[in-house]
Amino acid sequence: MRLAIFSDVHANFEALTRVLDAYKNENIDKYICLGDVVGYGASPNRCCDLVRPLVDFSIMGNHDAAVCGKMDYNYYYEACRFVLDLHSSQLSKQNQKWLQQNPFIHNQKIDDFDICFSHGAPLEPKAFDYVFSLEQAYRLLPEFSSLNQINFIGHSHLCKAFALEKNDVHEIVAQEFKIRSGMKYIIGVGSVGQPRDYDNRAAYTIFDTKTGNFTYKRIEYDIEQAAMKIFKAKIDRNFANRLFVGV
Numbered sequence: 428m429r430l431a432i433f434s435d436v437h438a439n440f441e442a443l444t445r446v447l448d449a450y451k452n453e454n455i456d457k458y459i460c461l462g463d464v465v466g467y468g469a470s471p472n473r474c475c476d477l478v479r480p481l482v483d484f485s486i487m488g489n490h491d492a493a494v495c496g497k498m499d500y501n502y503y504y505e506a507c508r509f510v511l512d513l514h515s516s517q518l519s520k521q522n523q524k525w526l527q528q529n530p531f532i533h534n535q536k537i538d539d540f541d542i543c544f545s546h547g548a549p550l551e552p553k554a555f556d557y558v559f560s561l562e563q564a565y566r567l568l569p570e571f572s573s574l575n576q577i578n579f580i581g582h583s584h585l586c587k588a589f590a591l592e593k594n595d596v597h598e599i600v601a602q603e604f605k606i607r608s609g610m611k612y613i614i615g616v617g618s619v620g621q622p623r624d625y626d627n628r629a630a631y632t633i634f635d636t637k638t639g640n641f642t643y644k645r646i647e648y649d650i651e652q653a654a655m656k657i658f659k660a661k662i663d664r665n666f667a668n669r670l671f672v673g674v
Contacts (some may be wrong), residue, residue, distance in 0.1 A: 428456045428457065428537060428538060428635070428636045428637065429453065429454055429455050429456050429457075429633060429634070429635050429636075430455070430456065430457050430458075430459060430537070430633065430634045430635075430636065431450045431453065431455040431457070431458045431459065431631070431632075431633060432459045432461065432544075432579055432616050432631075432632045432633070432634060433446060433458075433459075433460060433461070433616060433619050433630075433631045433632065434460065434461035434462060434463065434488070434546070434580075434581025434582070434616050434617070434618060434619065435461075435462070435463045435488070435581050435582070435584050435617075435618035435619060435620060435621060436460070436463065436464045436465075436468075436474050436478065436618075436619045436620045437463055437464075437465070437466050437467040437468045437490070437618070437619075437620035437621045438464070438465050438466060438467060438468030438469060438470045438471040438474050438514065438620065439467075439468040439470070439474070439619065439620025439621065439629075439648075439653050439670075440468070440469075440470035440473045440474055440477075440653070440656075441648045441649045441650070441652050441653040442619050442620045442629040442648045442653060443474050443477060443478070443619055443620065443629075444477070444648075445629055445646050445647070445648040445649075446619050446629050446631045446646060446648075447477065447481070449631065449644070449646050450631070453633055455633070457483045458481050458482045458483060459482055459483060459484060459485070459486075459544060459579075460478050460482045460484075460485040460486065461485075461486045461488070461544060461545070461546055461579060461580065461581035461582075461616060462485065462486040462487055462488025462489075462490075462491055462529070462546035462581055462582070463488030463489065463490045463491055463546065463581065463582070464478050464485070464488070464491060464526070465490050465491060465494050465511075465514045465518070465526070466488075466490030466491075466493070466494070466507070466510055466511060466514065467490075467507075467510055467620070467621055467662075467666045468620055468621070468653065468656070468657060468662075468666070469653070469656035469657045469659070469660045469662060470656065471494075471514040471517055471518055471522070472517060472518060472519055472522055474620075475518065475519075475522035475525065475526070476522070479521075479522065479525050484529075484530070484533055484544075485525075485529045486529060486530060486531065486532070486533060486544055486545060486546050486581075487526070487529040487530060487531045487546065488546040488555075488581065488582070489546065489547070489555045489582070490511065491526045491529065493511045493515075494511050494514045494515040494518060494523075494526065495515075495518075495523055495526040495527040496515075496527070497527065506662075506663035506665070506666070509662070509663065510662055510663070510666070513660070513662070531545065531546070531552040531553050532544065532545045532549065532552040533545075534575060537636045538636040538637060539636070539639075540576055540577055540606065540636055540639070541575045541576045541577070542575055542576070542577045542578075542579065543574070543575035543577070543578045543579070544579050545578070545579075545580055546580065546581050546582050547580060547581075547582040548563075548567070548580065548613075549574065549575070549578045549580065549613075550567065550570055550573065550574075555582060557582060557583050558580060558583070558587075558589070558613050558615065559583040559585045559587045559615060560587075561589070561596055561598055564589040564591065564596045564598075564613055565596050567591065567613065568591065568593070568594070568596065571591060571593050571611065574591070574611045575611070576606070576611055576612070577606060577611070577612045577614065577634075578611070578612060578613050578614065579614050579616060579634075580613065580614065580615050580616070581615065581616055581617075581618070582615075583615050583623070584617065584618035584621055584622055584623035584624075585615055585617060585618075585622075585623060585624050586615060586616070586617040586624060586630055586632075586643050587615040588604070588612065588613065588614045588615065588641075589612065589613045589614075590607070590610045590611075590612055591610060591611045591612070591613065592609075592610055602642065602643045603640065603641065603642045603643070604640075604641055605638070605639045605640050605641070606639040606640075606641065614632075614641065616630070616631070616632045616643075617630030617631070617632070617643065618630055619631060620653075621666075621669070621670065622673045623669075623673065623674050624673060624674075625672065625673050625674055626645060626673045627650060627670060627671060627672060627673035628645035628646055628647050628648070628673070629645065629646050629647075629648050630643065630644070630645055631644050631645075631646070632644065650670045650671055653667070653670055654667035654668070654670050654671065655667075
C-alpha cells in the first residue's frame, strides 16, 4: 500500500494544490494529513475543503486545535494569534466540525508495520513537543519499548528522520530509505505550506508498506500568489516573506 503522508499545509492553497497534483502520478492508496491545515496562510477554508474529503484521516495539529477551541493559545505571539482568530472566524461550520473531531494521535498496523501518526512527538501528543534534533530524539530512548516501529510526525516543518536503537540514535540524511527490522523510526515529513529548511519548495512524502521504502519529495509552487494573498488579508507580512526563503 502506498501512503501519501503530508503535514503543515498552513492555509497555503497554492502549495497544497501542487502537492496533490504531484500525488496523482504516484499510485497512492491512502492519503494521511498530520495536522495544521490552518494557520499562517490566507486560504483556510479552501485548504480544508481539499484535505477533508481526500484523506483517510487527519491528525489534530496545534493550529487546528487553536482555531477549533481545543487549546488555549493566549501565550502565542500576537501575529500568530491574529491569524488564528481570523481563521476561526472564517472557517465554515463543516470545516470547524471536521477539525474538532480529528484525533491527536492515530495508531494503525498496515501490512507488517506498526505505525503511529501524530503532529508532534508521539508519547504525549497533546503537548506538541518537537523532534527535529538528535538531542530531542535521544530523549525518547527511555521509552523505546513504548514506541511504535514507525512514528510519522509533522510540526517542525523540517524533513528530519531518526533511526533509534535501544541505546543509540542515528539521523537519516538520505531522501529515500528503507525501514529496517529491529529499529524504530521518528520521521518528520516536513511542511507543504511553510517549509523551514531553506528549501522553499513544498514538502510531501510517500511510504510504501509493501517494500518498506520511504521517500521525501519536493515541488515548486506559485509562492508569489500565496504571498500576495497573505498581504491582501493584512496578515503579518513575515508569514508571506518567509515563503520565498523557506524558513
